[in-house]
Amino acid sequence: MSALPRTSPAGVMVIGAEPVIGTGEEIRSVDPRTGEALDPGYRAASVEHIERACALAKQAFTAFRATTAERRAGFLERIADLLDERRDSLVECAHTETALPRPRLTGEVGRTSGQLRLFAAELRAGTWQGARIDPARLNREPLPRADIRQRRIALGPVAVFGASNFPLAFSTAGGDTASALAAGCPVVVKAHQAHLGTAELVARTIAEAAADTGMPEGVFSQLVGGGTEVGARLVRDPRIRAVGFTGSREGGLAIAAMAADRPVPIPVYAEMSSINPVLLLPAALESRGAGLGAAFAGSLTLGAGQFCTNPGLVLAIEGPGLDTFTRAAADAVAADAGATMLTTGIADHYAAAGDALAARDGVDEFARGSRPDSAACGRARLLTVDGARFAADPALQAEVFGATSLLVRCADTAELTAAVETLEGQLTATVHADEADHPLAAKLLPLLEERAGRILFDGWPTGVEVGHAMVHGGPFPATTDPRSTSVGTLAIERFLRPVAYQDVPTALLPAEVRDENPLGVWRRLDGEPSRDALAVDSAD
Template sequence: MSAPLQTCPTGAMIIGAEPVIGTGKEIRSSDPRTGAALDPAYPTASAEHVERACALAAQAFPVFRATTAERRAEFLERIADLIDKRQDLLVERAHAETALPRPRLTGEVGRTSGQLRLFAAELRAGSWQGARIDPARLDRVPLPRPDIRQRRIALGPVAVFGASNFPLAFSTAGGDTASALAAGCPVVVKAHQAHLGTAELVARAIAEAAADTGMPEGVFSQVVGSGTDIGAQLVRDPRIRAVGFTGSRQGGLAIAAAAAARPVPIPVYAEMSSINPVLLLPAALGSRGAELGAAFVGSLTLGAGQFCTNPGLVLMVEGPGLDAFTKAAADAVATNPGATMLTIGIADHYAAAGDAIAARDGVDELACGSRSGDAAGGCARLLTVDGARFVADPGLQAEAFGATSLLVRCADIAELTAAVSALEGQLTATVHADEADHPLAAKLLPLLEERAGRILFDGWPTGVEVGHAMVHGGPFPATTDPRSTSVGTLAIERFLRPVAYQDVPAALLPAEVQDDNPVGVWRRLDGEPSRDALATESAD
């Protein structure tokens, strides 16, 4: 038996069932308010530690993927229960490491456990298995048709790189881990340096849940590293079969390039960069410009602007309401007290990226909020440019990860359309439209569909529902793979592949494609969705 798992951070990684102290250079998370290094120190993993985590994951894989959906659901629910039980501890540690407000972190604990429970429910519902049966047709001419059945199986061990901005919901037990475990894939997490203690606490909860529910050793590990060595080793390890990543464009592209260069390339699901355009259509702008301006800044400054879906771009046409919107937004930004960003590095990058946009030809600064005196302080910032310039200068689409937004004033609808057409891929696109705007919205909608994973009307993109219909993804550079989502139940499909069974004897068939449908899943029988048993041919 392993030593009893602790509930306060000790500086350990989790490798298989065991807490393990690294042997490399010590790293620490720090308090973004003061820059002070936090205890405990985390000695980084050696190459042997990563090797062992991958070896254990590969060893766990055949056992774990063969567990029933019900058993994996219980595992996920147990993780959720332990995370909920340790809410206070998690919130305190995450608050120390990220300076995110406690209510936001409390919500994030609930989101994290809720997400795990949603995948448990999805596992039991079973549509994810993609079961299909084309029964034999022995009387077909010229040749009889064989019996063919299909289901999806897990890809293999998955490497997960957590996000800086959601220390819980997009990190150690976040959406990537939850969907990979649901699919039957063991997970090796590289903990984010910005919240090592939170990561350790969550990793311990996962390891404890794995032990409680009898999951094989190696189903989950978490390693700690600084720089890119440990991450690169993970991505290159032949036993790793897919990667989930949330972070910078630079980081995502480096991982995707490493994965493509492997002797056996693997899928990379990297969520990277998005400026989340907001379109204010003329009637809406005219009828509620000032109101939109204030609400926009509320979304812009939420979480110090550090949401992947932060509205970094506003597109509108010169006309009634534009000045009212601009004034209201500028006033709100100017009086914004500023906020502590997640890390000093993020705050530095944010300031530099905003300066770079502000320095481009034709860009004017409309307003700048206060900067908090904290080490990682950041200030809200509003820039503006005209539509023609925006269309001509792709550099204006750079992401400044934080509360900076660029207001684009288009001369007319044609210029607005050109600006939309010039957009790179996005996680979201938001439209504010009154009923009189609907004909224009109908024309713009197809352009937005081609450029974004989620389109929302008359709301704000920050805030991502976790459900069945959510898409948190989108064309490059929002992600490296627009065919999927990292939030919501569809995310499980990222870690599955189809297998067909031809004339496989009944006794050897997986449960979900057996004639009598013992697990009660939805299947396509000769193409038609059904939960019925397969009508078997009369024996006489």
């Protein structure tokens, strides 16, 4: 790996410790401003390459999951340090491939390294092990109770499919990779075709960090492939035990179907499709309609609208406040210069999906931004429909990935409530409410809880904080698995499973469930959370 230049991509995949040039068809990322194919070209992985990456991952698995939390934390921190060191070259490469602005990409490198460090801290915090001890009760009647202890272990090798819209934070070294590695799962990434160079630079960085910190070879690999064949083989490989995916509903559903159809089905965490409803309640509209309109347009057009949490749906009750909001939003969108989208494919899909939405019965366009001079141009767009029509037409909930939003004008709170009740699962639901709106908000809140992974008040859904309490997930079709999150420390649980140990001799017990608690982890002793050692003879 070290023979290659660190700052520019060389057209390689990473299989274990080795840079490898594929033998399949050549693919290239494309500059979305010009539509020109970029250097270097990447040849796709062969069946043997996939085979070798999976074999190495399996081979590494038992040793990797047995590394101490401290050692895995060191591995994650080494990746973070190297990414920060290489920030400028990563930003340049990603900027060329995605047209995302440099300051945004600079922030994204920091978010990516910060996320890796957060998982390192989580590993040291000693809660993820889920340790539980029910000590033996030898004198229990009618039967003695055995000594039973529980901890969580890694699921096995994980396949990760990164997202186009976050070439760093949701891609090769993104949240899925960070949480899987933290859990002790080797990772095989399928590089995103839209940012092959960035993916390569990051993959080589991870491989270097693995070598620097003495991780077993195979703990990380990255494969390249055009179309869906490499990914499909990866999902079907018997050694892969879970999948993380961020992308389209179509892609996520295809992967979930493949995973369910395996001889041994595996969990799929696909984050797919969300239109992120924003509810504007009457008093808030009345007191700050203009400000809300401008702020909404800002959230909508940020990054050409290419966020999973982009506000694609606004629900409000007719009235002067809504009129003020509408004018302000329309003015802001009309003044928007547009932006280059991530790929020409995304831009084409954006335009077509927006046209399809605009063509539905009862839908009117009320604002449109400018068209930038770009191969992959995205124009902001505002559409509107009334509440009754919205509740009656499920097609109005189709995600338009980009800066298009649909304003639903409801006649009254009953119509607003009915519209909310029809909503599919969402990553986020936002409420703008003044204090006078709180009684209405309290009625709507349970409906939103049942439909979204995150509920925000008086803010905008774009911008996902990486922390302990964040949920970036939600009911279908936001994800394929609402029991989890793809952002924040809770994500480590996706890649773990519990194991119980009954009357296992002390010398053979994992450290986290030994009496003396040598790792100092949090445990439930007979159900009670504690970091104490298990008192000798506490058992009756």
